[in-house]
Amino acid sequence: MKAQRRKEMNAMALGMLGRVALSGVLDALLLWGFVHAGVIQSDIALFYGMAVVVVTLVFYLLIRSGFQRRSKDPGLTFPQVVAALLMQTGFLILAPQVGYLFLINFFVIYAFGALGLSTFWNAVSWLIGSLALVLAFSLSSAHLQFPVSNNLSQLLVCLSFILTLGRCIYLANMMSRMQRKITEQNQQLVKAMKRVQELATRDELTNIENRRSLMEILAVEQKRFQRGGTPFCIAILDLDGFKSVNDNFGHAAGDMVLKTFVEIVRNEMRLSDHFARYGGDEFVLVLTGTTVQEGVTALDRICAETEMYDWSKFGKDIILTASIGITDFRPGESIDEAFQRADMALYGAKAAGRNRVMISPDTFESSDGGTTIRAF
Ligand SMILES: Nc1nc2c(ncn2[C@@H]2O[C@H](COP(=O)(O)OP(=O)(O)OP(=O)(O)O)[C@@H](O)[C@H]2O)c(=O)[nH]1
Numbered sequence: 001m002k003a004q005r006r007k008e009m010n011a012m013a014l015g016m017l018g019r020v021a022l023s024g025v026l027d028a029l030l031l032w033g034f035v036h037a038g039v040i041q042s043d044i045a046l047f048y049g050m051a052v053v054v055v056t057l058v059f060y061l062l063i064r065s066g067f068q069r070r071s072k073d074p075g076l077t078f079p080q081v082v083a084a085l086l087m088q089t090g091f092l093i094l095a096p097q098v099g100y101l102f103l104i105n106f107f108v109i110y111a112f113g114a115l116g117l118s119t120f121w122n123a124v125s126w127l128i129g130s131l132a133l134v135l136a137f138s139l140s141s142a143h144l145q146f147p148v149s150n151n152l153s154q155l156l157v158c159l160s161f162i163l164t165l166g167r168c169i170y171l172a173n174m175m176s177r178m179q180r181k182i183t184e185q186n187q188q189l190v191k192a193m194k195r196v197q198e199l200a201t202r203d204e205l206t207n208i209e210n211r212r213s214l215m216e217i218l219a220v221e222q223k224r225f226q227r228g229g230t231p232f233c234i235a236i237l238d239l240d241g242f243k244s245v246n247d248n249f250g251h252a253a254g255d256m257v258l259k260t261f262v263e264i265v266r267n268e269m270r271l272s273d274h275f276a277r278y279g280g281d282e283f284v285l286v287l288t289g290t291t292v293q294e295g296v297t298a299l300d301r302i303c304a305e306t307e308m309y310d311w312s313k314f315g316k317d318i319i320l321t322a323s324i325g326i327t328d329f330r331p332g333e334s335i336d337e338a339f340q341r342a343d344m345a346l347y348g349a350k351a352a353g354r355n356r357v358m359i360s361p362d363t364f365e366s367s368d369g370g371t372t373i374r375a376f
Pocket residue numbers: 205238239240241242243244246250251252253254255258279280281350
């Protein structure tokens with residue numbers, strides 16, 4: 001993976017170097033035009049062309065050698081910027097007759113640098129460029145010219161501006177494409193993180209909270225209870241005879257039953273309640289801000305809805321009911337203690353004939369199909 005990434009980085013760096021070389025060749029051709037227009041000597045154009053070839057070759061070999069792979073600047077952007085600045089400054093001093101051409105190249109060089117350099121290294125390259133300019137102006141400002149003395153040189157000046165603008169726009173466009181790509185990657189990352197979070201906290205089959213998430217929810221509710229005394233109840237819900245659905249109609253039918261039961265509960269619970277799959281056909285409802293009596297009313301409705309539901313669409317003659325044990329959370333106790341009480345109440349509901357809500361032992365009440373009865 002790392003080797004692949006390095007290969008990609010190297011290919012990108014070489015691609016960029018190719019573009020820089022092409023830019024240098026364009027300048028060499030323009031200079032050749034100025035030779036024909038009688039503005040400069042041919043050796044300046046020749047020398048410029050050779051400098052482009054040598055600098056490109058040196059950076060090509062350096063990037064290919066891979067010695068910079070582990071550095072923060074694997075594409076050698078900073079050395080390339082400095083080399084280009086010094087080269088333009090050198091030719092500004094050597095050929096001030098076409099000095100404007102080397103000066104406007106500074107814009108292209110800094111646009112190139114902005115693609116890959118940090119703020120610090122951009123500032124350093126700006127400082128180096130500024131010092132080089134001071135040197136160049138102090139040595140050759142008296143001879144600096146804007147060569148528009150004949151038609152050909154006018155045409156070449158116009159062409160050089162067009163090409164420079166084109167190169168700046170090209171680099172700016174590259175930058176905005178890179179930014180778009182980064183934005184897209186960030187969005188994908190956020191999506192992936194959301195998915196990971198979902199996988200960690202959601203039950204895959206029913207898309208409600210899973211056991212792990214339930215424990216976190218209960219810990220939060222416990223703290224809230226300890227701080228402000230906001231009451232909450234824990235109810236454990238279990239389908240009666242669910243195993244026979246699997247055995248007689250297959251796992252897929254069993255899955256549909258579980259999903260449907262979740263929908264029944266969701267229709268009856270309040271938005272502030274939490275619903276989790278504890279495992280298999282066992283579910284937990286955390287009823288917040290609710291007393292046991294209030295909770296029982298909602299749970300009775302769940303029992304009634306489950307009993308009335310037409311389960312036969314998942315398998316001939318399926319009849320399903322739910323047993324539920326409920327307890328309130330009490331001061332000073334642990335989640336485990338409350339949970340055990342709810343579990344005992346569920347056990348009581350099963351033992352008392354199923355299809356009912358049973359309130360935890362020391363509350364001494366249960367219900368049967370909506371009718372509250374004493375059971376403990
Ligand atoms: N289809 C399906 N079945 C599951 C899943 N997870 C657990 N089960 C099955 O659910 C059944 C739960 O067993 P029990 O709790 O004994 O089922 P029951 O028949 O409802 O028993 P009682 O609660 O005593 O009425 C087992 O057969 C498990 O294989 C699941 O994700 N999908």
